[in-house]
Amino acid sequence: MMAARTVAALSCLVMMLRLSEAAVYKVGDSAGWTTIANVDYKQWASTKTFHIGDTILFEYNPQFHNVMRVTHPMYRSCNNSNPISTFTTGNDSITLTNHGHHFFFCGVPGHCLAGQKLDLNVLRPASTTPLSDPPTSSSPPPLTTNIPAAEVPGPSPSLAASLPSPAMARFTAVVALLVSLVFANFAS
CATH class of the missing domain: 1.20.5 (Single alpha-helices involved in coiled-coils or other helix-helix interfaces)
Incomplete structure (x- = not known):
């Protein structure tokens, strides 16, 4: 017994x-979620490896931006008429709860067309992966929202770089x- x-x-x-092992990724790294810094969010996402349980953090000025979770067709056409969800705090933390693609853009007119859009792919859980030391947190975690992914195939991600984990x-x-x-x- x-x-x-x-x-x-x-x-x-x-x-x-x-x-x-869950990581926290600040979208756009030091530039954040913006149109001013000319961040290539596609390039930013391609340098990360996202897993279930990871958190993405959108930091932005809520007077000028927002975050909309959308479907793949809406993402491709920058159609903000019927988003899955909208975030407006300027410090939006979203925990990735399933594998597949997650599509986001800024719903302010012209911002998505200017490149303020993000397609990130959450990998399927591996059966075995090496354990590593979890990062430490230097700031209090923001409010967290869990959202499912869209079912769309996409490019393979590469090695991850992450911010501290609140876990x-x-x-x-x-x-x-x-x-x-x-x-x-x-x-x-």
Whole structure:
């Protein structure tokens, strides 16, 4: 019985280590979500590898921009008439909850046509990947919204670069709990 509890606790620990790998990506890096800096968002996305659980952060001036999640046809034509969702805080955090393409653009007239649009592809979960140290957070996380992806094939992503992940505190608490459960099992 004790061995079964230990195996269950260690399995939970491995699962939590996987979840702690989630990254936070600031769209456009230091330039943010804008038309002024001439950011190539297609190029920006091509340098990242997005996974389920990652968060994308849109930072922008809400007086001049917004973020609309749209379908692939709407993305291609910059049609902002019926978005899936619209974000307007200037600090929009969106957790990617499934694989596939996610399409976004600024709904302010002319901004999408000027290139303020993003197509990012979330990879299917791999059966095994090496574990790495999760990044640490230097600022409080913004409000988070979970959204599903659109079902459209796309280009393969490349290596990831990420900002700090807000999952570290949760991860630490779960690890502490699991360690205490393992030691409690050994003591009984």
